Amino acid sequence: MSGIENNYFEGKLESSFPFQNMEQSYFYEFGFGEDIRENVTMTFDSKGNLIEKKLTGSDYPSIDIVKYTYDNNNRIKLEEYYIDGKLISQTEYNYDDGLIISSKSLNSSVITYYFYEFY
Secondary structure, eight states: OOEEEEEEETTEEEEEEEEOSOOGGGEEEEOOTTOOOOEEEEEEOTTSOEEEEEEEETTEEEEEEEEEEEOTTSOEEEEEEEETTEEEEEEEEEEETTEEEEEEETTSSOEEEOOOOOO
8 A cells, every 4th residue: 555644734734644565454544733642553354445443642541443344335334433442332334325324323322314415
């Protein structure tokens, strides 16, 4: 994986870092500014889907992990958020004609509906 990481603060480009030939399973994104997390480790599956994001930092004692499960069309089906190994929240996504139509928090009764307007 190759590209450029651009970091913005208040809408203004603050810094750019090129990277080349990074292994997908060991790609790191570094946080700046108000983000107190020093490292974000992203793990991808063989299809290039982000399956896990791990957030760590010396100034923040917990380890946060977000895990993603995909359907057969490579769309996020389930998002799980863990803090120090404890499941905190789960969100399930539903689609119609390829567009997300709702997300439901499995920890509460909150359902978010998405509406699209095409021009």
